[in-house]
Amino acid sequence: MLLQQLSGNLTQGLILGAIYGMATMGLNLIFGVMKIVNVGHGAFIMLGTFVSFAIFTYLGLTPIVAIPLAFIVGFALGSLFFYFIIGKLTNAPELNSLLATFAIGMLIEEVTKFIFGSEWRGFTWDVGRVTLPFTVLPITKIYAFIISILVVIALYLWLRMTRSGTALRAVVEDKEGARVCGINVDRMYALSFSIGIGLTVMSGVILTFFISVGLNPYMGGAYTLRAFVIAVLGGLGSPLGAFFGGVIFGLVENGSYTLLSLIPGIEPFSLTRFVTFFILLIILLVRPTGLLGVK
Amino acid sequence: MALLKLENVTKRFGGLVAVDKMSLEIKEGEFIGIVGPNGSGKTTLYNVISGVYFPENGSIIFEGSDITKLPPYRRAHLGIGRTFQIPRPFSSATVRENVAVGAMFGRLSVNVEESLETADYYIGLVGLKAHRDKISGALTPTEKKLIEIARALAMKPKLLLLDEVMAGMHPESIEKMIRLLKEVSEEEKIAIVSMVEHIMRAVIGFAKRVIVMYRGAKLVDAPAQEALNDPRVIEVYLGKGIRDA
Amino acid sequence: MISVGKSVNSQQSIVNIKKYFPLLPVYGIYLLLFLIGIIYPEMWSVVTLLAFYCALGQAFNIFLGMTGYVDFGYVAFLGLGAYGMALGIDVSHQTGLNIGIIFIGIILGLLMATLLSLVVGAVALRLRGAYFAIATIGVNEGFRYLIEGAKLWGGSEGLIYFRQLNEAMGREKTNVIVTFWADVFVLVIAAISAFITLYYMRSKIGYALTALREDEDAAKVMGINVTKYKILAFITSASMAGMLGATSWGLKYTHVFPADVFEIHYTVEGIVIILLGGAGTLLGPAAGGLLYGLSKYWLGAMFPGIQLLIFAPIILIIIVAFPEGIVGTMKKKIKGTVLERYIA
Ligand SMILES: Nc1ncnc2c1ncn2[C@@H]1O[C@H](COP(=O)(O)OP(=O)(O)O)[C@@H](O)[C@H]1O
Ligand SMILES: [Mg+2]
Numbered sequence: 056m057l058l059q060q061l062s063g064n065l066t067q068g069l070i071l072g073a074i075y076g077m078a079t080m081g082l083n084l085i086f087g088v089m090k091i092v093n094v095g096h097g098a099f100i101m102l103g104t105f106v107s108f109a110i111f112t113y114l115g116l117t118p119i120v121a122i123p124l125a126f127i128v129g130f131a132l133g134s135l136f137f138y139f140i141i142g143k144l145t146n147a148p149e150l151n152s153l154l155a156t157f158a159i160g161m162l163i164e165e166v167t168k169f170i171f172g173s174e175w176r177g178f179t180w181d182v183g184r185v186t187l188p189f190t191v192l193p194i195t196k197i198y199a200f201i202i203s204i205l206v207v208i209a210l211y212l213w214l215r216m217t218r219s220g221t222a223l224r225a226v227v228e229d230k231e232g233a234r235v236c237g238i239n240v241d242r243m244y245a246l247s248f249s250i251g252i253g254l255t256v257m258s259g260v261i262l263t264f265f266i267s268v269g270l271n272p273y274m275g276g277a278y279t280l281r282a283f284v285i286a287v288l289g290g291l292g293s294p295l296g297a298f299f300g301g302v303i304f305g306l307v308e309n310g311s312y313t314l315l316s317l318i319p320g321i322e323p324f325s326l327t328r329f330v331t332f333f334i335l336l337i338i339l340l341v342r343p344t345g346l347l348g349v350k
Numbered sequence: 351m352a353l354l355k356l357e358n359v360t361k362r363f364g365g366l367v368a369v370d371k372m373s374l375e376i377k378e379g380e381f382i383g384i385v386g387p388n389g390s391g392k393t394t395l396y397n398v399i400s401g402v403y404f405p406e407n408g409s410i411i412f413e414g415s416d417i418t419k420l421p422p423y424r425r426a427h428l429g430i431g432r433t434f435q436i437p438r439p440f441s442s443a444t445v446r447e448n449v450a451v452g453a454m455f456g457r458l459s460v461n462v463e464e465s466l467e468t469a470d471y472y473i474g475l476v477g478l479k480a481h482r483d484k485i486s487g488a489l490t491p492t493e494k495k496l497i498e499i500a501r502a503l504a505m506k507p508k509l510l511l512l513d514e515v516m517a518g519m520h521p522e523s524i525e526k527m528i529r530l531l532k533e534v535s536e537e538e539k540i541a542i543v544s545m546v547e548h549i550m551r552a553v554i555g556f557a558k559r560v561i562v563m564y565r566g567a568k569l570v571d572a573p574a575q576e577a578l579n580d581p582r583v584i585e586v587y588l589g590k591g592i593r594d595a
Numbered sequence: 596m597i598s599v600g601k602s603v604n605s606q607q608s609i610v611n612i613k614k615y616f617p618l619l620p621v622y623g624i625y626l627l628l629f630l631i632g633i634i635y636p637e638m639w640s641v642v643t644l645l646a647f648y649c650a651l652g653q654a655f656n657i658f659l660g661m662t663g664y665v666d667f668g669y670v671a672f673l674g675l676g677a678y679g680m681a682l683g684i685d686v687s688h689q690t691g692l693n694i695g696i697i698f699i700g701i702i703l704g705l706l707m708a709t710l711l712s713l714v715v716g717a718v719a720l721r722l723r724g725a726y727f728a729i730a731t732i733g734v735n736e737g738f739r740y741l742i743e744g745a746k747l748w749g750g751s752e753g754l755i756y757f758r759q760l761n762e763a764m765g766r767e768k769t770n771v772i773v774t775f776w777a778d779v780f781v782l783v784i785a786a787i788s789a790f791i792t793l794y795y796m797r798s799k800i801g802y803a804l805t806a807l808r809e810d811e812d813a814a815k816v817m818g819i820n821v822t823k824y825k826i827l828a829f830i831t832s833a834s835m836a837g838m839l840g841a842t843s844w845g846l847k848y849t850h851v852f853p854a855d856v857f858e859i860h861y862t863v864e865g866i867v868i869i870l871l872g873g874a875g876t877l878l879g880p881a882a883g884g885l886l887y888g889l890s891k892y893w894l895g896a897m898f899p900g901i902q903l904l905i906f907a908p909i910i911l912i913i914i915v916a917f918p919e920g921i922v923g924t925m926k927k928k929i930k931g932t933v934l935e936r937y938i939a
Contacts, residue, residue: 092725094667143915149665149724150874151914154866158910165904276859280736283729291725315744322751326744332737339730340718400816426818440809451806454799455818462799483930505818 057313063190064309070192070200072305074265076298077203078258078278079285080210081251087227087292088247089145091152095160096282097275099129099252102163103259104270105171111178118180121260122202129256132163133249141248142241160275168272177268199264206254206261207298214294223247227292284335290345300345307334351414353378353541354399354430354509359408361391361398368394369405370566376509379539381532383557383574385546387586391566392545393435396511400432401425413508429457431507435514437494439501441487448486449473449500456505465504472500475530492519499527503534510535512544528556562586614797617877617939621789624881625649625782632778643778645888647843650785651861652868652880652887654839657792658832659866660875661801662825663808664720665728667862668735672708672833673840674856675738679704680845681754688759696763697772701780701841708837709830711738716829720822723811732859739857753852760849773847780842785881788835792877795828796939804828808875867910873920877939882921 289300872883
């Protein structure tokens with residue numbers, strides 16, 4: 056019985072983990088290239104969930120359509136913020152860039168609140184379900200899993216096979232060296248920021264395939280914090296590491312929730328979150344470069 | 351007793367051996383020139399001696415005690431001072447404050463007022479008097495190198511490691527700098543190891559002893575004139591000269 | 596000989612007093628705030644808001660501004676301070692100590708925050724930059740969820756202790772203390788933090804902190820034990836935060852809820868204040884606190900509901916246009932004038 060529940064939860068955890076991982080790749084891409092932590096990360100995930108919500112609710116279209124659209128929206132916003140703000144802070148102290156990304160996140164949240172209001176929203180997109188021996192999975196969750204993996208593969212191919220991807224990796228490895236080799240580092244900054252934000256907004260859409268309720272302009276904060284844990288797990292700055300970090304995180308989160316629920320007299324939900332932050336601190340202490348060592 | 355003694359020191363970066371089984375002795379007050387093509391491990395050697403990196407193998411002995419595992423700030427207290435190849439003054443601080451930091455936390459570790467006085471002395475010595483109260487980040491690269499020299503001297507080191515301080519300077523400034531270094535070295539009994547590139551003439555000008563590094567190892571360690579006439583040195587440098595052209 | 600020595604000494608003590616001139620404008624601001632609140636009682640709530648932001652900036656600046664390390668979990672120290680007050684009052688309200696229990700609360704808050712900073716400092720300060728920022732977020736969130744999850748100190752229901760205060764001191768006294776003295780304490784904490792800031796600035800500590808903020812590796816090579824100075828700044832800043840949390844939250848509101856006192860938003864407000872005023876300066880946090888508090892108050896009154904929508908772009912403009920803050924920019928302007936002696 057417990058085993059069945061555990062494997063059910065772990066399956067859910069695996070899927071959610073793939074989404075988490077996909078949702079952290081943008082953060083890590085930006086950090087890897089620019090060494091800037093996007094503290095407003097979660098706000099862009101939230102934005103993606105609202106793109107999905109709007110496409111489904113107002114236009115009556117399948118949220119699949121929202122995926123490319125969200126990427127384009129994110130890419131455009133990323134370019135805009137880079138041009139006016141982030142690009143001017145690449146040599147500023149940490150303090151400035153951290154606060155700037157926080158304020159950008161705040162701006163996104165407040166604009167969303169201005170347009171959609173601050174109440175909880177949600178929608179039901181039902182395309183059937185699959186029954187496994189130990190759990191029942193809505194097909195939308197399977198979509199989410201597959202699309203997340205496709206995005207990871209696409210990013211991997213882009214980084215490995217294309218000129219711009221290779222140039223980007225060169226900047227991650229050695230900024231000065233890349234500059235000497237004639238790579239336009241500033242353009243790579245702009246590109247990584249725009250793609251990073253694009254991926255993040257897109258991940259918000261995919262998140263709604265997993266949970267399409269509880270959407271709110273301020274929902275992003277929890278995802279920012281999760282993304283930090285995942286990013287460190289997979290190695291800050293490594294987009295592919297982030298994906299695997301996400302998978303591990305999803306499994307740990309679901310697994311520990313299941314186990315903690317068995318202990319009486321505590322709140323398993325909060326304690327699960329405590330466990331995740333505890334893991335974060337342990338990793339930072341033992342191996343701050345990440346557990347996985349994926350480049 | 352040697353001031354500094356390296357025994358079989360090795361420093362690797364991944365697969366790359368940047369300093370390879372280096373052994374070396376430096377006497378008190380000695381003036382040594384160190385040359386070698388780009389990437390031969392000179393800066394890394396400085397980093398290992400000053401404690402920025404810890405070597406994988408070998409030991410570092412300073413005034414008879416083993417400092418291999420000592421953190422950089424403790425080595426500074428013992429009397430190891432250095433400059434950086436790309437100058438790293440504390441850019442939001444003034445020139446005076448920068449140099450005062452050297453005096454304040456260096457070998458003698460004096461109080462703020464005294465440090466500022468010491469700073470003024472060395473700022474005058476390197477010729478930065480006019481810039482004393484300017485924010486150091488705003489100065490030219492050459493001036494920043496002068497700040498670094500003044501800051502390192504203010505630490506009252508027994509061993510001073512200079513990393514390409516004369517690269518990019520005018521020939522007259524180099525002459526002046528060499529004279530200045532010679533004087534302080536004699537006056538304050540500082541052993542100076544100075545790293546120079548391209549300007550072989552300058553090396554003969556000040557150093558009695560020249561160490562030539564090549565691929566992380568010591569290729570030659572001999573009196574200046576002898577070292578510069580060594581066929582291996584000529585080969586290394588000619589090879590490099592052709593590649594550079 | 597002796598007389599020469601004496602004259603040098605007396606000259607030095609004059610120099611020493613001059614070293615503390617920059618406290619004048621800061622203390623001027625705090626005194627003015629206090630007087631405005633006393634003379635116009637209807638302004639007291641605004642004064643307390645401003646006092647809190649000034650104190651937050653002044654305390655946080657000792658670490659964030661002087662070392663350049665971004666502690667996103669700073670609010671945890673205020674939170675623990677508030678819990679310290681709550682626990683202090685709870686354990687001592689029947690001892691007959693009367694208003695003494697408040698000092699027990701403040702001291703407990705100070706101790707708890709300091710203890711946490713020792714632990715966090717020893718482990719997290721080994722990390723740099725983004726890693727440090729993320730670790731501190733982890734500490735703050737971890738603490739909050741530990742309290743909620745393990746049902747520590749009342750769990751997510753928090754602690755409420757207005758009744759205990761009444762029992763210990765009577766209704767009358769309790770009222771005056773929570774509505775007036777709690778806020779006066781906040782101003783005092785701001786003043787103490789300002790004094791410590793200037794003391795550090797004028798001593799070796801300040802030079803060490805500037806050096807490590809600019810270039811930690813170079814600072815080490817210059818003989819600076821960077822770990823020691825970072826931890827010193829961290830603990831000082833955290834203990835001030837502990838007292839601030841104990842008084843401005845614990846004492847003033849007479850209740851503590853984990854979701855409130857570990858709210859990361861306060862950390863961000865602190866960062867905004869410091870950046871606005873000028874990181875690492877003495878006057879900056881006071882100026883930034885005033886400006887931030889006033890604009891928040893004003894925007895909230897003028898544009899209820901959308902104040903943050905207006906505020907976000909303002910932050911962004913400030914970061915891009917005045918990265919050194921008000922006082923940072925001002926200090927450059929007044930270089931070489933008489934004013935220089937009064938602004939730090
Ligand atoms: N921090 C580092 N990480 C990896 N490789 C390094 C590092 N520092 C130096 N190296 C490598 O070590 C070798 C020696 O470099 P360096 O000591 O700077 O030589 P030099 O000062 O003689 O020009 C070079 O191949 C350089 O690329
Ligand atoms: Mg070098």
